[in-house]
Amino acid sequence: MDDNQDSFQNMExxxxxxxxxxxxxxxxxxxxxxxxGTLTISYDENSMEARGDFFPPIGDGDPLTHDxxxxxxxxxxxxxxxxxxxxENALSSIGKNRKPVKEVLIAQGEKAIPDVPAYFQLDKTLMxxxxxxxxxxxxxxxxISPFIMVKKDQILAVQxxxxxxxxxxxxxxxxxPKGLLNIQGVSGEKNVRTEDDKIVSNIDGRLIHNNGIxxxxxxLVIKGNVGYxxxxxxxxxxxxxxxxxxxxxxxxxxxxIMTKETLDATEVIAKKDIIVHGGIIGHGRALLxxxxxxxxxxxxxxxxAARNEINIDSExxxxxxxxxxSLFMGDKGSIVGGEIYAVHGIKTAFIGKRxxxxxxxxxxxxxxxxxxxxxxxxxxxxINGKQQKLKDIIESSPHASLAxxxxxxxxxxxxxxxxKIQAHIIELLxxxxxxxxxxxxxxxxxxxxxxIQICDIxxxxxxxxxxxxxxxxxxxGKLITGPLT
Numbered sequence: 082m083d084d085n086q087d088s089f090q091n092m093e094x095x096x097x098x099x100x101x102x103x104x105x106x107x108x109x110x111x112x113x114x115x116x117x118g119t120l121t122i123s124y125d126e127n128s129m130e131a132r133g134d135f136f137p138p139i140g141d142g143d144p145l146t147h148d149x150x151x152x153x154x155x156x157x158x159x160x161x162x163x164x165x166x167x168x169e170n171a172l173s174s175i176g177k178n179r180k181p182v183k184e185v186l187i188a189q190g191e192k193a194i195p196d197v198p199a200y201f202q203l204d205k206t207l208m209x210x211x212x213x214x215x216x217x218x219x220x221x222x223x224x225i226s227p228f229i230m231v232k233k234d235q236i237l238a239v240q241x242x243x244x245x246x247x248x249x250x251x252x253x254x255x256x257x258p259k260g261l262l263n264i265q266g267v268s269g270e271k272n273v274r275t276e277d278d279k280i281v282s283n284i285d286g287r288l289i290h291n292n293g294i295x296x297x298x299x300x301l302v303i304k305g306n307v308g309y310x311x312x313x314x315x316x317x318x319x320x321x322x323x324x325x326x327x328x329x330x331x332x333x334x335x336x337x338i339m340t341k342e343t344l345d346a347t348e349v350i351a352k353k354d355i356i357v358h359g360g361i362i363g364h365g366r367a368l369l370x371x372x373x374x375x376x377x378x379x380x381x382x383x384x385x386a387a388r389n390e391i392n393i394d395s396e397x398x399x400x401x402x403x404x405x406x407s408l409f410m411g412d413k414g415s416i417v418g419g420e421i422y423a424v425h426g427i428k429t430a431f432i433g434k435r436x437x438x439x440x441x442x443x444x445x446x447x448x449x450x451x452x453x454x455x456x457x458x459x460x461x462x463x464i465n466g467k468q469q470k471l472k473d474i475i476e477s478s479p480h481a482s483l484a485x486x487x488x489x490x491x492x493x494x495x496x497x498x499x500x501k502i503q504a505h506i507i508e509l510l511x512x513x514x515x516x517x518x519x520x521x522x523x524x525x526x527x528x529x530x531x532x533i534q535i536c537d538i539x540x541x542x543x544x545x546x547x548x549x550x551x552x553x554x555x556x557x558g559k560l561i562t563g564p565l566t
Contacts (some may be wrong), residue, residue: 110153116142118175120153122187128251131159131188133168137175145172154188161254162189193249193257200266201238201280203295207231207288228301229288230316237288237295238267240278271296285317285335299336307332319353328364337373346383354389361385363400374406397421399438403448412524416440422448426519433528433542440528445519445536445553450509457506464499468492513537521551522565535560 107123121134138144150168154160164187171182207229231237241264249257269280273295282288286297299318306324307314314320319336331348332338338351343359346367354373361369363383369375374389379396386403394411399418402408408421410429418438421427426444433440471492514536521533527546532539535553540560548565 108157110156112138112143112145112149114142116140118142118145118149120145120150122153122157122159124157124159124188124252128253128255129190129192130186131157131252133171133185133187134181134183135171135175135185136181137179144176147172150187158253159188161250161252162191163252164188188252190251190257191249193259194244194246195260195262196246197244197262197264199243200241200264201268202241203238203267203290204236207237207290228311228314228316229290231282231286231288231297232317233282233285235282236279237269237273237282237297238280241266265293267293267295269296270294272299273297287316287318320351344377355387360395365399375404391423405447405449415525416442422446422451424448424515424519426516426521428522430523430525431528432521432523432526432533433531435528437528440531442521442531442533444521444534445514445516446534447513447515450513450515454506454509454513457502457509460502461499461506464495464502468495468499471495517553517555519553523547523549523551524565533560 106126107121109119109121111117111119116139118138119136121136122131123133124131133150135145147169150172154163167185168187171185174180174182246259246262248259251257267280267290269275272283272286274281274283280295282297284297284299286299287301289296289298300321301314301316301318302321302323303311303314304323305311306327307322307330308325308327311330313331313333314322315331315333317335320332320334320338322332322338322340323342325342326332326340326344326346326349328345329347332350333348334351334353336351337353337356338349339356339358341358344357344361346361346363346369348367349355349369351370352372355369355371355375355377357375357377359377360379360381361367361377361383362381363369365382367383369383369385371387371389373387374391375385375387376392378394379398380393380400380402381396381398383400384402385391385400388405390406390409391402391404392409393414395414397410397414397416397419401420401422403422405424407425408423408427408429410416410427412430414429415431415434416427416429417431417434418440420441420443422443424445424447427442432442471488474488517536519535521535523546525547527533527542527549529542529544531542533542533551534540535551538553538558538560540551540562546562549562550565551560551562554561
């Protein structure tokens with residue numbers, strides 16, 4: 082051992098400092114003789130790991146030994162995290178194969194792990210998913226929305242527990258302080274609450290995440306247009322749209338919907354009111370439904386339905402309009418073509434257009450019951466058809482059989498179902514006429530060809546009617562045209 086130490090003291094060392102792009106120290110240690118094995122040790126400026134290049138001797142030179150490497154490590158003060166298994170494997174390899182072994186990890190420090198205080202982490206499902214991957218066979222871009230909707234009492238974030246860190250050491254055994262890592266979590270603000278170790282939404286609405294602050298907004302305000310940039314809109318609260326709504330896009334609200342421009346409607350549904358500052362254009366296939374009222378400047382080629390009153394300022398063209406209350410038009414409002422159902426009546430300036438399609442007005446009738454009656458009548462037709470087929474089969478069978486018995490049982494069931502439907506129809510018919518006091522008031526004129534119905538009495542307008550109020554005379558069994566008061 083003393084001889085090895087003497088040899089080590091006499092061996093030659095060559096040290097290189099690499100460039101700034103790779104700021105590592107590399108030292109090559111030569112044996113006592115020229116042909117002895119050599120060892121190159123390199124480590125970075127942080128001294129977190131050391132690597133060795135092991136070279137075999139040339140000719141009759143002495144090979145590298147365990148003691149040589151051990152003394153080399155002491156020379157460079159490498160005393161922590163030494164990986165002797167890697168070193169022994171390298172020495173064994175060059176002894177057998179007489180070939181260099183390079184980039185061997187011979188020592189590795191231990192990184193410091195910082196303390197991490199507790200923080201709230203946003204639920205991953207509430208992060209904006211972005212666009213689907215290329216592996217999705219078909220993408221409905223209208224269904225992709227940048228808005229994140231949450232429900233009342235939904236968990237928005239969960240508290241992550243504090244983590245205690247530890248100090249580290251470099252390969253020289255010098256301590257590395259653990260430090261403190263502050264992870265930017267989230268905190269709650271508007272319409273959210275902190276509950277134990279969770280942040281929870283107080284309402285249904287749109288989640289807003291702004292610089293780590295979570296809020297839930299009960300009103301969705303869209304500054305621009307509804308189109309491919311927004312996708313379909315479905316929101317539990319009120320929706321305010323400051324731009325246009327492009328054709329083909331749906332808007333569904335658990336509250337009210339208000340648009341500041343013309344609505345190029347496809348499907349617009351609101352639990353409360355629909356207010357359109359411009360007009361509504363439907364291209365013949367659009368549907369607007371409101372649990373409250375509907376208000377707009379004009380309506381073209383649309384289907385509108387509201388539980389409360391409908392107010393249209395200028396015109397309704399080729400549209401189907403349904404209200405369980407009344408339809409009110411502006412001072413110059415006109416209804417041209419289409420069909421109007423208003424339980425308590427309508428007030429407008431003009432109805433119909435010369436040379437145009439017939440306009441049909443229905444008042445005093447609960448259209449929801451009428452629609453139900455139409456469904457029941459359709460079922461009646463189907464049952465009648467089945468009964469006729471069964472009758473034909475029974476009459477064509479000369480002898481009774483098991484099959485005939487089953488047919489008779491089916492016939493009895495159809496008869497029972499038919500009687501139930503007929504009873505239901507009679508019940509609904511009694512409720513169909515919802516307001517016998519309903520009226521049609523016109524400040525201008527009603528064009529010939531218009532059909533006006535109040536309850537179960539209809540009037541076909543054969544000549545122009547001006548400035549009139551049309552009501553039902555139950556005693557006379559007809560509609561009465563009187564002056565507008």
